[in-house]
Amino acid sequence: MRFTICAAKPEDCKDIARMIMELAVYEKMPDQVKISHKELERDGFGPNPFYQCLVAEVPEEHTxxxxxxxVGYALFFYTYSTWKGRTVYMEDLYVMPEYRGKGIGKALMATVAKVAKEQHCVRLQFSVLDWNKPSLDFYLSKGAEDLTAKEGWHFLRFHGIALDNLGLEAP
Amino acid sequence: MRFTICAAKPEDCKDIARMIMELAVYEKMPDQVKISHKELERDGFGPNPFYQCLVAEVPEEHTxxxxxxxVGYALFFYTYSTWKGRTVYMEDLYVMPEYRGKGIGKALMATVAKVAKEQHCVRLQFSVLDWNKPSLDFYLSKGAEDLTAKEGWHFLRFHGIALDNLGLEAP
Incomplete structure (x- = not known):
């Protein structure tokens, strides 16, 4: 099946928002999604975009x-390692179920890797749920390292009241 | 002991680089550190800084x-959640051993949380090694959630040849 990978445009945000929700349903946390295409437009296409996004598109005959x-997207941004410097973090990689197994996910991820190299980033990082074996196996088969399994990194978060309270303790 | 928390200046980068190495030694991975104060100056203080940093300073009588x-620093940057929007990620939080237990780490972290709230971020995220119990207990006691333990998030990375090869597969 033919498909193209292009940088997202503002008018793609409704499709991206739809697929963000589809991915959250797959990850069993749809009630967590609080942003809409309006925030995605504001945050991704202003003078200081908070993220970049690639969209995979199929021809009309494959609607x-x-x-x-x-039918798929990869959303990423730049982060910083105090050991290695500039890094790319891929927040989401998603392909609609009826389009899986056709190389679209690999093409999206490879394009993120290509952008990372062009921007002198030495790492491409992301997070995966441990029960999501198809995705985990896919990434490992491509040469990704599982840093949580290998080095013991845990991912922590302050939010809600805990974040409010912490901020109030600032000197 | 009195101390101050201030936004890092370019001339602080030698101290920050020194403490980045001290933290890497504590984390048992000192050979991983490939950047110096020169890259920190270039990357943190140009027109599009890749990170922000707070530095804790004590008066001369406590040299x-x-x-x-x-004697301590917190380095952070903005990331993006497709569920919640703008987020702060704290890459490093460090206090020199002889200054621990005096509230400096808490003050650094609380200041990052305050900046996060001011910038309309709803999350403050970071990673901790699972064997680093003193740090893990400290964060959990302040209300942080361990997303790896609770939801099963694993942290993955492409780097080196795996990243090169992946980029070459881009369409």
Whole structure:
């Protein structure tokens, strides 16, 4: 199946928001999604964009059962390692179920890696749920290292009241 | 003991580089550190800084055994959640051993939380090694959630040849 990978445009944000929700349903946390295409437009396409996004599109003859031609996305941004310098973090990689197994996910991820190299980043990082074996196996087969399994890194978060209270303790 | 928390200045980068190495030694991975104060200056103080940093300083009468008054730092940057929007990620939080237990680490972290709130971020995230119980207990006691333990998030990375090869597969 033919497909193209392009940098997202503001008018893609409705499709991206739809796929963010599809991914959250797959990850069993749909009630966590609090942003809409309006925030995605504001945050990704202003003078200081908070993220970059690639969209995978199929030709019209391969339109999905429910009428979509934007069938996958990869959303990423730049972070910083105090050991290695500039790094890319891939927040989301998603392909709609009926389009999996056709190389679209690999092409999205490879394009993020290409951008990372062009921007002199020496790492491409991301997080995966431990029960999501198909994704984990896919990434490991491509040469990714599982830093949580190998070195013991745990991912921590302050949010809600804990974040409010912490901020109030600032001198 | 009195101390101050201030935004890092370019001339602090030698102290920050020194403490980055001290933290890497504590984390048992000193050979991983490949950047110096020069990259820190370039990357943190240009027109598009890749990170922000806070430095903790003590008065001269409390100079460290080896002659330092910059005794801790917190380095962070903005990331993006497709569920919640803008987020702060704290890459490093460090206080020199002889200055621990005096509230400096808490003050650094609380200041990062305050900046996060001011910048309309709803999360403060970071990573901790699972064997680093003193740090883990400290964060959990302040209300942090361990997302790896609770939800199963693993932290993955492409680097080196794996990243090169992945980029070459881009369409």
């Amino acid at each position: 999905s059962k429910d009428g979509h031609t934007k | 460290s055994k080896d002659g330092h008054t910059k």
